[in-house]
Amino acid sequence: MAGDGGSGQDAFLDALRAALPDDALLIHEEDLHPYECDGLSVLKALPLAVALPHNREQVQAVLKVCEQFGIGVVPRGAGTGLSGGARPSAGAIVLSLARLKQMLAVDTHNRSARVQPGVRNLAISEAVRPLGLYYAPDPSSQIACTIGGNVAENSGGVHCLKYGLTVHNVLALEVLDASGELLHIGSQAPDSPGYDLLALMMGSEGLLGVVTECTLRLLPVPENTLVILAAFSSVVAAADAVSAIIAAGIIPAGLEMMDQLAITAAEDFVHAGYPRDAAAILLCELDGSEAELQVRLHAVENLLEEHGAGSIRIARDAETRLLLWKGRKAAFPAVGRLAPDYYCMDGTIPRKRLAEVLEQIAAWSAEYGLQVANVFHAGDGNLHPLILYDANIDSQLQAAEAFGQRILELCVAVGGSITGEHGVGVEKLDSMCAQFTPAELAQLHRIKAAFDPEGRLNPGKAVPSLHRCAELGAMHVHHGQLPFPELERF
Amino acid sequence: MDQRVILQEQVREAYAQSRVLHIQGSGSKAFYGRRVRHGEPLRMRGHQGVVDYEPSELFITLRAGTTLQNLQAQLAEAGQILPFEPPFFGAEATIGGTLACGFSGPRRPYAGSARDYVLGVQLLNGQGEILRFGGQVMKNVAGYDVSRLLVGSLGTLGVLLEVTLKVLPRPEQELTLVQELPMAAAIIQMNQWAAQPLPVSASAWYDNYLYLRLSGAAKAVEAAGRKIGGEVLSAADAFWTDLREQRHGFFQGDASLWRLALAPASPPLPLPEPTLIEWGGGQRWLRGHQDAAALQGVAAKYGGHATLFRGEDASGEVFHPLSPPLLALQQRLKKAFDPRGILNPGRLYAAL
Known part of the structure; x- marks a missing residue:
């Protein structure tokens, strides 16, 4: 078991053990290592334990035990995320939804599929293909990533210019809140009554609730x-x-x-x-x-x-x-084969600013002595500079991170965003301070508190504390209002 | 004109004195939502104008008081449209009011809803703070999606100051076909078409006739038209506009108007006639006095909800009741944006 132990922790683990079948709980250190990071492998930490429930009732039981003991919960899908969103938080358990992987129903008349969150993105399109239908969002990791993770990140894909993001293609969710209470959000009918909680859940990175079922819109396969x-x-x-x-x-x-x-x-x-x-x-x-x-x-x-x-x-x-x-x-x-390590960025920019952004990246590339390959979702302005480095060479990782942070600040300065589809996770917490004012961050924290007043769902992710931003004292380039000195030169 | 500072001052004062504000555009949608005792008006109409429009970037940023008419005229000049085809319900209708109501028109089931096309907002929360969420880019997952949360919130979470919308090219050609079909068969037919790769952009059924609009490249529309068959409707633009604006004969008169939103393929419901169906079966209208609870029960059975859209006594609840945990959560959200409950309180639900 990771952490210092102690009797409170023992009592917590005993309660979890009592709530779950034997095969649904990992507590020994050697079993925890596979869960120490997600696709952003430079950020690692051991969880307190890993729960692997088989069904919604067991997910609910885990959430109730965690509530009782005041323990944090990090939800996890396939772990393909690129921003450390599923990295274990200190003192928290990892709640894997990987075993909730049933396709529950396909409604051909209403063109929708009801699936559990651990179903892989590509598996959905493959299953409904014989009906002449498919699920449109197709992130590059679609062979492995799960639909629950897609909801958490509001994933796009190469076809989102025409067919939209996850937010445009999910009709309803079944969600458990931090205390295990069941919420039905959205429906097969258009425009649910009250606030659009469905939109709010999309891209919320596991901070607002744990998704246990998704109803997806299916589209006819193009001729x-x-x-x-x-x-x-x-x-x-x-x-x-x-x-x-x-x-x-x-x-x-x-x-x-x-x-x-x-x-x-x-x-x-x-x-x-x-x-x-x-x-x-x-x-x-x-x-x-x-x-x-x-x-x-x-x-x-x-x-x-x-x-x-x-x-x-x-x-x-x-x-x-x-x-x-x-x-x-x-x-x-492919780019990963060019160097021992690479750092993948995910900024969005207005397309018309592409040339100047790429020129600036090239200039910084020379300055840091680090090569950059650029892959661009050109239709929707989502830029993925891949910074090549070698973690075994002193200070290269720090240089890559500093370089990356400057790229993201540049994205904000030209009117874009620090993340198009990979999420903030842990990785971009500092960049959030550049994109949002303290008042805006405070509003985001109040939304979080409306769902999870104790802050136990995916603690420490997605929205930085005001304290962190103040300490960082980073130059605030907010919505391009403050001039970015380098911009004048190109 | 940018009246942000004046509006902010008014909200700040109202917050300081816990005075209720009634957010007002042109008043074209004053019929919608619960009837509440009006507080002090917060007038949005002067806060208007297009801030940024880049046709090739597919977005437009504008102040909330800009009229839909102005907005559409600007888009038309560049050969573009608002894909969710919102109803106006009044010549002076503003974009802010349209989004606050979350209204979409005939294209909605095929192109997406109002909220689907919102990329970013600038708002005043209930403390008078000016906040920005989202942006001008199509992909943006930094922070929670506050922009889309505000759509349909009837001004109860924040005052929309500025919005950025995704826009699309105007379809090259449109064609409306009419077929004579009873209701049950028409519902099945609309859903079968939607399951095929056809360029459908609107559908409706009324009084034994099914109307289908095709939009897209000329060749695609022609080919699909031949495949589907039916009589070509002349004056089709007027037909869809009248439907959208509720000027069609079905909507005439003072009788109450109920809106049912359902899973589109739901069969004809055991309800009194007449019914007008839109959105491939997903939106169905009823006239006259109805037992609200019974109607909501039927709607819920088919995965949907019922709204008293116009008329009758709107001092009670007009929207479908929320489950207790969802209502409690929405009350906490309301508080998170508007701690003193000064923004349009009670317009959406009595408890919000």
């Missing part, structure tokens, strides 16, 4: 799909092409950009046929009826050429399409 790969000799040209496509009234199903380092890494890794000599590539997915696709394809091709696309490749068959996407979806692990 036809094709992917266009276009190569550019500069990222600016590629960004201009993106704006031109959208300005022409076309909303592609997906629109992704990769820079030279990301292209090379992905090509070495999956051999998707990306042009290695391009400064940037765009992947543009179109879907619709055959007749519509012909018209759209023609328009997009013309726009790409007008904006200087060097080569254009069109993938119509499923195999080639998937291969082109595979390179993009594997970009993180």
